[in-house]
Amino acid sequence: MKPDISTLFQQASIDDLHLPNRLAVAPMTRVTATSAGVPTEKMARYYSRFARGGFGLVITEGTFIDEAWSQTYACQPGLANSGQAEGWKQVVDAVHSAGAKVIAQIQHAGALSQGNAYRNGTIAPSAVRPKGEQMKFYRGEGPYALPRAMTDEEIADIIESFGSAASRAVNNAGFDGVEIHGANGYLLDQFITDYTNLRTDRWGGDIAARMGVVVDVAKRVRATLGNGVPVGMRISQGKVNDFFHKWPEREQAAEVIFGNLVDAGVGYIHVTEYEAWKPAFGGIGMSLAALARKHAPGVTVIANGSLHDTVQALDLASTDADVIALGRGALSNPDWPQKLCGNQAMEPFEPEMLTPLADLKQHEFAA
Numbered sequence: 001m002k003p004d005i006s007t008l009f010q011q012a013s014i015d016d017l018h019l020p021n022r023l024a025v026a027p028m029t030r031v032t033a034t035s036a037g038v039p040t041e042k043m044a045r046y047y048s049r050f051a052r053g054g055f056g057l058v059i060t061e062g063t064f065i066d067e068a069w070s071q072t073y074a075c076q077p078g079l080a081n082s083g084q085a086e087g088w089k090q091v092v093d094a095v096h097s098a099g100a101k102v103i104a105q106i107q108h109a110g111a112l113s114q115g116n117a118y119r120n121g122t123i124a125p126s127a128v129r130p131k132g133e134q135m136k137f138y139r140g141e142g143p144y145a146l147p148r149a150m151t152d153e154e155i156a157d158i159i160e161s162f163g164s165a166a167s168r169a170v171n172n173a174g175f176d177g178v179e180i181h182g183a184n185g186y187l188l189d190q191f192i193t194d195y196t197n198l199r200t201d202r203w204g205g206d207i208a209a210r211m212g213v214v215v216d217v218a219k220r221v222r223a224t225l226g227n228g229v230p231v232g233m234r235i236s237q238g239k240v241n242d243f244f245h246k247w248p249e250r251e252q253a254a255e256v257i258f259g260n261l262v263d264a265g266v267g268y269i270h271v272t273e274y275e276a277w278k279p280a281f282g283g284i285g286m287s288l289a290a291l292a293r294k295h296a297p298g299v300t301v302i303a304n305g306s307l308h309d310t311v312q313a314l315d316l317a318s319t320d321a322d323v324i325a326l327g328r329g330a331l332s333n334p335d336w337p338q339k340l341c342g343n344q345a346m347e348p349f350e351p352e353m354l355t356p357l358a359d360l361k362q363h364e365f366a367a
Protein backbone atom coordinates (compact mmCIF):
# COMPACT_ATOMS: atom_id res chain seq x y z
CA MET A 1 0.00 0.00 0.00
CA LYS A 2 1.25 3.47 -0.86
CA PRO A 3 1.99 5.32 2.39
CA ASP A 4 -0.11 8.40 3.07
CA ILE A 5 2.34 11.21 2.45
CA SER A 6 -0.16 13.98 3.11
CA THR A 7 0.93 14.24 6.73
CA LEU A 8 4.26 15.73 5.59
CA PHE A 9 2.42 18.44 3.67
CA GLN A 10 0.35 19.73 6.55
CA GLN A 11 1.15 23.16 7.88
CA ALA A 12 3.38 23.51 10.91
CA SER A 13 4.55 26.35 13.08
CA ILE A 14 7.50 27.45 15.17
CA ASP A 15 6.71 30.20 17.64
CA ASP A 16 4.71 32.68 15.51
CA LEU A 17 6.11 31.48 12.18
CA HIS A 18 3.86 29.39 9.95
CA LEU A 19 5.50 26.83 7.70
CA PRO A 20 3.82 25.74 4.47
CA ASN A 21 4.68 22.09 5.17
CA ARG A 22 6.68 19.90 7.51
CA LEU A 23 9.77 19.36 5.36
CA ALA A 24 13.01 21.22 6.08
CA VAL A 25 16.51 21.27 4.67
CA ALA A 26 19.03 20.43 7.40
CA PRO A 27 21.97 22.80 7.92
CA MET A 28 24.90 21.95 5.63
CA THR A 29 28.23 23.72 5.49
CA ARG A 30 29.31 24.35 1.90
CA VAL A 31 32.28 26.74 2.33
CA THR A 32 31.28 28.87 -0.65
CA ALA A 33 31.23 32.33 0.97
CA THR A 34 34.04 34.78 0.22
CA SER A 35 37.20 34.57 2.31
CA ALA A 36 35.72 37.49 4.28
CA GLY A 37 32.69 35.35 5.18
CA VAL A 38 30.26 37.18 2.90
CA PRO A 39 27.53 34.99 1.31
CA THR A 40 27.64 34.85 -2.47
CA GLU A 41 25.13 34.87 -5.28
CA LYS A 42 25.91 31.18 -5.92
CA MET A 43 24.66 30.50 -2.41
CA ALA A 44 21.44 32.40 -3.09
CA ARG A 45 20.79 30.23 -6.13
CA TYR A 46 21.73 27.02 -4.27
CA TYR A 47 19.46 27.75 -1.31
CA SER A 48 16.49 28.86 -3.42
CA ARG A 49 16.51 25.55 -5.33
CA PHE A 50 15.30 23.79 -2.17
CA ALA A 51 12.43 26.27 -1.85
CA ARG A 52 11.48 25.81 -5.49
CA GLY A 53 11.66 22.05 -4.94
CA GLY A 54 8.96 22.23 -2.28
CA PHE A 55 10.76 22.40 1.07
CA GLY A 56 8.80 24.62 3.46
CA LEU A 57 11.83 25.55 5.56
CA VAL A 58 15.52 25.98 4.80
CA ILE A 59 17.99 26.02 7.67
CA THR A 60 21.31 27.49 6.57
CA GLU A 61 24.74 26.10 7.12
CA GLY A 62 26.50 26.96 10.38
CA THR A 63 27.40 30.65 10.36
CA PHE A 64 30.06 32.14 12.63
CA ILE A 65 29.08 34.77 15.16
CA ASP A 66 32.05 37.01 15.92
CA GLU A 67 35.36 38.32 14.65
CA ALA A 68 37.29 36.34 17.25
CA TRP A 69 37.44 32.53 17.65
CA SER A 70 34.07 31.40 16.31
CA GLN A 71 34.94 30.83 12.65
CA THR A 72 35.20 27.12 11.92
CA TYR A 73 36.16 26.84 8.25
CA ALA A 74 37.76 28.99 5.58
CA CYS A 75 35.07 30.45 3.29
CA GLN A 76 32.39 29.75 5.87
CA PRO A 77 29.77 32.53 5.88
CA GLY A 78 29.46 34.75 8.95
CA LEU A 79 26.96 36.95 10.75
CA ALA A 80 29.72 38.71 12.64
CA ASN A 81 29.47 42.10 10.93
CA SER A 82 27.12 44.19 8.82
CA GLY A 83 28.80 43.30 5.51
CA GLN A 84 28.17 39.61 6.09
CA ALA A 85 24.57 40.29 7.13
CA GLU A 86 24.11 42.36 3.98
CA GLY A 87 25.39 39.45 1.89
CA TRP A 88 22.79 37.14 3.43
CA LYS A 89 19.95 39.38 2.20
CA GLN A 90 20.19 38.01 -1.34
CA VAL A 91 19.92 34.45 0.05
CA VAL A 92 16.95 35.29 2.27
CA ASP A 93 15.17 37.15 -0.55
CA ALA A 94 15.72 34.32 -3.02
CA VAL A 95 14.35 31.70 -0.61
CA HIS A 96 11.37 33.87 0.33
CA SER A 97 10.56 34.60 -3.31
CA ALA A 98 10.41 30.87 -3.94
CA GLY A 99 7.90 30.40 -1.12
CA ALA A 100 9.86 28.94 1.81
CA LYS A 101 10.94 30.23 5.20
CA VAL A 102 14.62 30.48 6.10
CA ILE A 103 16.40 30.22 9.44
CA ALA A 104 20.08 31.01 10.06
CA GLN A 105 22.13 28.51 12.01
CA ILE A 106 24.55 30.38 14.28
CA GLN A 107 27.67 28.58 15.39
CA HIS A 108 30.83 28.87 17.44
CA ALA A 109 33.57 26.38 16.56
CA GLY A 110 35.36 26.20 19.89
CA ALA A 111 38.11 23.60 19.68
CA LEU A 112 36.97 22.39 16.25
CA SER A 113 38.03 25.53 14.39
CA GLN A 114 40.24 24.60 11.46
CA GLY A 115 40.20 27.79 9.39
CA ASN A 116 39.81 31.17 11.05
CA ALA A 117 40.64 34.48 9.38
CA TYR A 118 40.58 36.43 12.65
CA ARG A 119 42.67 34.53 15.21
CA ASN A 120 45.35 31.92 15.49
CA GLY A 121 44.71 29.07 17.86
CA THR A 122 41.47 27.85 19.38
CA ILE A 123 39.56 28.23 22.63
CA ALA A 124 37.28 25.75 24.38
CA PRO A 125 35.73 24.99 27.78
CA SER A 126 38.92 23.13 28.76
CA ALA A 127 42.34 22.52 27.24
CA VAL A 128 41.47 19.12 25.77
CA ARG A 129 42.67 18.27 22.27
CA PRO A 130 39.67 17.14 20.18
CA LYS A 131 39.47 13.53 19.10
CA GLY A 132 39.91 12.76 15.42
CA GLU A 133 41.41 14.82 12.64
CA GLN A 134 40.47 18.02 10.84
CA MET A 135 38.13 17.59 7.89
CA LYS A 136 39.86 17.56 4.53
CA PHE A 137 36.76 18.49 2.54
CA TYR A 138 36.70 21.75 4.51
CA ARG A 139 40.36 22.41 3.75
CA GLY A 140 41.71 20.97 7.01
CA GLU A 141 44.61 18.63 7.61
CA GLY A 142 46.09 16.72 10.55
CA PRO A 143 45.17 16.78 14.23
CA TYR A 144 43.14 19.61 15.75
CA ALA A 145 45.01 22.27 17.71
CA LEU A 146 45.18 22.00 21.49
CA PRO A 147 42.71 24.68 22.63
CA ARG A 148 43.20 27.19 25.42
CA ALA A 149 40.59 27.09 28.23
CA MET A 150 38.24 30.06 28.00
CA THR A 151 38.18 32.75 30.66
CA ASP A 152 34.97 33.77 32.39
CA GLU A 153 35.07 37.03 30.46
CA GLU A 154 35.34 35.20 27.14
CA ILE A 155 32.32 33.09 28.06
CA ALA A 156 30.33 36.24 28.81
CA ASP A 157 31.48 37.76 25.48
CA ILE A 158 30.39 34.71 23.53
CA ILE A 159 26.93 34.72 25.09
CA GLU A 160 26.63 38.36 23.95
CA SER A 161 27.99 37.53 20.49
CA PHE A 162 25.32 34.89 19.94
CA GLY A 163 22.76 37.60 20.71
CA SER A 164 24.36 40.11 18.35
CA ALA A 165 24.62 37.59 15.51
CA ALA A 166 20.96 36.63 16.03
CA SER A 167 20.00 40.27 15.81
CA ARG A 168 21.97 40.75 12.57
CA ALA A 169 20.31 37.64 11.17
CA VAL A 170 16.76 38.73 11.83
CA ASN A 171 16.92 42.52 11.93
CA ASN A 172 19.50 43.12 9.19
CA ALA A 173 19.44 40.12 6.87
CA GLY A 174 15.70 39.37 7.19
CA PHE A 175 15.88 35.76 8.37
CA ASP A 176 12.69 34.31 9.84
CA GLY A 177 14.54 33.06 12.91
CA VAL A 178 17.74 31.50 14.17
CA GLU A 179 18.95 28.07 15.16
CA ILE A 180 21.69 27.96 17.78
CA HIS A 181 24.17 25.20 17.04
CA GLY A 182 24.34 23.23 20.26
CA ALA A 183 25.26 19.95 18.55
CA ASN A 184 27.85 17.92 16.67
CA GLY A 185 30.90 18.70 18.79
CA TYR A 186 31.18 22.48 18.34
CA LEU A 187 31.62 24.95 21.21
CA LEU A 188 28.25 24.63 22.95
CA ASP A 189 28.35 20.84 22.65
CA GLN A 190 31.90 20.96 24.08
CA PHE A 191 30.35 22.53 27.19
CA ILE A 192 27.66 19.83 27.39
CA THR A 193 30.07 16.94 26.87
CA ASP A 194 31.64 15.38 29.97
CA TYR A 195 35.10 14.72 28.52
CA THR A 196 35.59 18.14 26.85
CA ASN A 197 34.29 20.19 29.80
CA LEU A 198 36.56 19.59 32.78
CA ARG A 199 35.85 22.96 34.37
CA THR A 200 35.60 23.20 38.12
CA ASP A 201 33.84 26.61 38.13
CA ARG A 202 30.08 27.08 37.73
CA TRP A 203 30.22 26.15 34.02
CA GLY A 204 31.41 22.58 34.72
CA GLY A 205 30.28 19.61 36.83
CA ASP A 206 27.03 17.74 36.45
CA ILE A 207 24.88 17.85 33.34
CA ALA A 208 22.84 20.82 34.63
CA ALA A 209 26.03 22.84 35.19
CA ARG A 210 27.44 21.82 31.81
CA MET A 211 24.23 23.10 30.20
CA GLY A 212 24.67 26.51 31.84
CA VAL A 213 26.33 28.30 28.92
CA VAL A 214 23.88 26.76 26.44
CA VAL A 215 20.94 27.95 28.51
CA ASP A 216 22.40 31.44 28.86
CA VAL A 217 22.97 31.65 25.11
CA ALA A 218 19.36 30.61 24.44
CA LYS A 219 18.07 33.16 26.93
CA ARG A 220 20.25 35.92 25.44
CA VAL A 221 19.05 35.16 21.92
CA ARG A 222 15.42 34.99 23.04
CA ALA A 223 15.74 38.29 24.90
CA THR A 224 17.34 39.88 21.83
CA LEU A 225 14.73 38.70 19.35
CA GLY A 226 11.66 38.90 21.60
CA ASN A 227 8.83 36.42 21.82
CA GLY A 228 7.33 35.03 18.66
CA VAL A 229 10.48 34.96 16.51
CA PRO A 230 11.67 31.39 16.06
CA VAL A 231 14.66 30.50 18.25
CA GLY A 232 15.79 26.90 17.95
CA MET A 233 18.54 24.77 19.44
CA ARG A 234 20.20 21.89 17.65
CA ILE A 235 21.14 19.00 19.96
CA SER A 236 22.95 15.73 19.25
CA GLN A 237 24.87 13.05 21.05
CA GLY A 238 27.26 12.22 18.20
CA LYS A 239 29.88 14.66 16.99
CA VAL A 240 31.68 15.27 13.72
CA ASN A 241 34.81 14.02 15.48
CA ASP A 242 33.19 11.38 17.73
CA PHE A 243 30.36 9.84 15.82
CA PHE A 244 29.12 7.30 18.37
CA HIS A 245 29.20 9.34 21.57
CA LYS A 246 26.26 8.76 23.95
CA TRP A 247 25.37 10.88 26.96
CA PRO A 248 26.65 8.97 29.98
CA GLU A 249 23.65 10.15 32.04
CA ARG A 250 21.29 8.78 29.37
CA GLU A 251 17.66 9.79 29.93
CA GLN A 252 18.57 11.98 32.89
CA ALA A 253 20.68 14.05 30.47
CA ALA A 254 17.74 14.26 28.05
CA GLU A 255 15.48 15.44 30.85
CA VAL A 256 17.90 18.17 31.95
CA ILE A 257 18.93 19.27 28.44
CA PHE A 258 15.45 19.45 26.93
CA GLY A 259 13.77 20.66 30.11
CA ASN A 260 16.27 23.49 30.56
CA LEU A 261 15.81 24.54 26.94
CA VAL A 262 12.08 24.93 27.53
CA ASP A 263 12.81 27.13 30.53
CA ALA A 264 15.24 29.17 28.42
CA GLY A 265 12.44 29.94 25.96
CA VAL A 266 13.39 28.07 22.79
CA GLY A 267 10.62 27.62 20.23
CA TYR A 268 12.04 24.47 18.73
CA ILE A 269 14.53 21.72 19.39
CA HIS A 270 16.28 20.14 16.42
CA VAL A 271 17.53 16.67 17.31
CA THR A 272 19.94 14.83 15.07
CA GLU A 273 21.06 11.21 15.17
CA TYR A 274 22.46 8.90 12.49
CA GLU A 275 19.03 7.21 12.26
CA ALA A 276 16.49 9.42 13.94
CA TRP A 277 13.98 6.69 14.74
CA LYS A 278 16.40 4.41 16.63
CA PRO A 279 16.45 4.20 20.45
CA ALA A 280 18.66 7.01 21.69
CA PHE A 281 20.84 4.86 23.94
CA GLY A 282 20.91 1.58 22.00
CA GLY A 283 18.86 -1.52 22.73
CA ILE A 284 15.22 -0.67 23.15
CA GLY A 285 13.80 2.63 24.31
CA MET A 286 12.79 6.04 23.08
CA SER A 287 14.38 7.92 20.21
CA LEU A 288 15.98 11.31 20.85
CA ALA A 289 12.99 12.94 19.13
CA ALA A 290 10.61 11.09 21.46
CA LEU A 291 12.69 12.20 24.45
CA ALA A 292 12.57 15.80 23.25
CA ARG A 293 8.80 15.54 22.87
CA LYS A 294 8.49 14.08 26.37
CA HIS A 295 10.77 16.50 28.19
CA ALA A 296 10.00 19.64 26.18
CA PRO A 297 6.22 19.62 25.92
CA GLY A 298 4.80 22.37 23.75
CA VAL A 299 8.07 22.96 21.90
CA THR A 300 8.27 22.18 18.18
CA VAL A 301 10.49 19.15 17.50
CA ILE A 302 12.52 18.93 14.31
CA ALA A 303 13.98 15.46 13.70
CA ASN A 304 16.94 14.72 11.45
CA GLY A 305 18.93 11.64 10.50
CA SER A 306 18.48 9.36 7.47
CA LEU A 307 14.87 10.49 7.06
CA HIS A 308 15.10 10.36 3.29
CA ASP A 309 13.70 6.93 4.21
CA THR A 310 10.09 7.94 3.59
CA VAL A 311 8.53 5.23 5.72
CA GLN A 312 10.54 6.30 8.75
CA ALA A 313 9.91 10.00 8.03
CA LEU A 314 6.16 9.41 7.91
CA ASP A 315 6.28 7.34 11.06
CA LEU A 316 8.17 10.01 13.02
CA ALA A 317 5.96 12.75 11.61
CA SER A 318 2.92 10.87 12.94
CA THR A 319 4.43 10.52 16.40
CA ASP A 320 7.28 12.55 17.82
CA ALA A 321 8.39 15.06 15.18
CA ASP A 322 6.63 18.17 13.93
CA VAL A 323 9.14 18.82 11.16
CA ILE A 324 11.40 16.40 9.27
CA ALA A 325 14.82 17.75 8.21
CA LEU A 326 16.80 16.19 5.37
CA GLY A 327 20.52 16.61 4.75
CA ARG A 328 21.95 14.23 2.17
CA GLY A 329 18.50 13.47 0.73
CA ALA A 330 18.04 17.16 -0.02
CA LEU A 331 21.52 17.51 -1.54
CA SER A 332 20.84 14.78 -4.07
CA ASN A 333 17.19 15.78 -4.49
CA PRO A 334 16.67 19.52 -3.94
CA ASP A 335 13.12 18.83 -5.17
CA TRP A 336 12.57 15.91 -2.76
CA PRO A 337 9.09 17.13 -1.67
CA GLN A 338 7.92 17.55 -5.25
CA LYS A 339 9.31 14.16 -6.24
CA LEU A 340 7.54 12.58 -3.27
CA CYS A 341 4.24 14.14 -4.35
CA GLY A 342 4.74 13.03 -7.93
CA ASN A 343 5.80 9.51 -6.87
CA GLN A 344 9.07 10.02 -8.77
CA ALA A 345 12.26 8.06 -8.08
CA MET A 346 14.78 9.77 -5.81
CA GLU A 347 18.45 10.12 -6.70
CA PRO A 348 20.75 8.32 -4.24
CA PHE A 349 23.25 10.46 -2.37
CA GLU A 350 26.74 10.24 -3.87
CA PRO A 351 29.55 11.15 -1.43
CA GLU A 352 31.57 12.30 -4.47
CA MET A 353 29.34 15.38 -4.47
CA LEU A 354 31.41 16.62 -1.56
CA THR A 355 34.86 15.93 -3.00
CA PRO A 356 37.53 17.09 -3.18
CA LEU A 357 35.91 19.97 -1.25
CA ALA A 358 32.38 20.25 0.14
CA ASP A 359 31.90 23.52 -1.72
CA LEU A 360 29.05 24.19 -4.15
CA LYS A 361 29.40 22.54 -7.53
CA GLN A 362 28.25 24.16 -10.76
CA HIS A 363 25.07 22.07 -11.10
CA GLU A 364 23.97 23.03 -7.60
CA PHE A 365 23.71 26.72 -8.33
CA ALA A 366 23.39 26.95 -12.11
CA ALA A 367 19.92 25.41 -12.34
Ligand SMILES: Cc1cc2nc3c(=O)[nH]c(=O)nc-3n(C[C@H](O)[C@H](O)[C@H](O)COP(=O)(O)O)c2cc1C
Binds near residue numbers: 029062105234326
Ligand atom coordinates in the same frame (compact mmCIF):
# COMPACT_ATOMS: atom_id res chain seq x y z
C1 LIG B 1 28.06 18.48 3.64
C2 LIG B 1 27.42 18.52 4.99
C3 LIG B 1 27.56 19.64 5.78
C4 LIG B 1 26.98 19.73 7.04
N1 LIG B 1 27.08 20.89 7.77
C5 LIG B 1 26.36 21.03 8.91
C6 LIG B 1 26.27 22.31 9.55
O1 LIG B 1 26.81 23.33 9.09
N2 LIG B 1 25.55 22.37 10.69
C7 LIG B 1 24.91 21.29 11.23
O2 LIG B 1 24.27 21.40 12.29
N3 LIG B 1 24.96 20.08 10.61
C8 LIG B 1 25.65 19.94 9.47
N4 LIG B 1 25.62 18.75 8.78
C9 LIG B 1 24.82 17.63 9.30
C10 LIG B 1 23.45 17.60 8.64
O3 LIG B 1 22.67 18.71 9.04
C11 LIG B 1 22.69 16.34 9.00
O4 LIG B 1 22.61 16.25 10.41
C12 LIG B 1 23.34 15.06 8.49
O5 LIG B 1 23.61 15.16 7.10
C13 LIG B 1 22.45 13.86 8.74
O6 LIG B 1 21.20 14.04 8.10
P1 LIG B 1 20.84 13.19 6.77
O7 LIG B 1 20.88 11.75 7.19
O8 LIG B 1 19.48 13.66 6.37
O9 LIG B 1 21.90 13.51 5.77
C14 LIG B 1 26.24 18.63 7.54
C15 LIG B 1 26.09 17.49 6.74
C16 LIG B 1 26.65 17.43 5.49
C17 LIG B 1 26.42 16.20 4.63
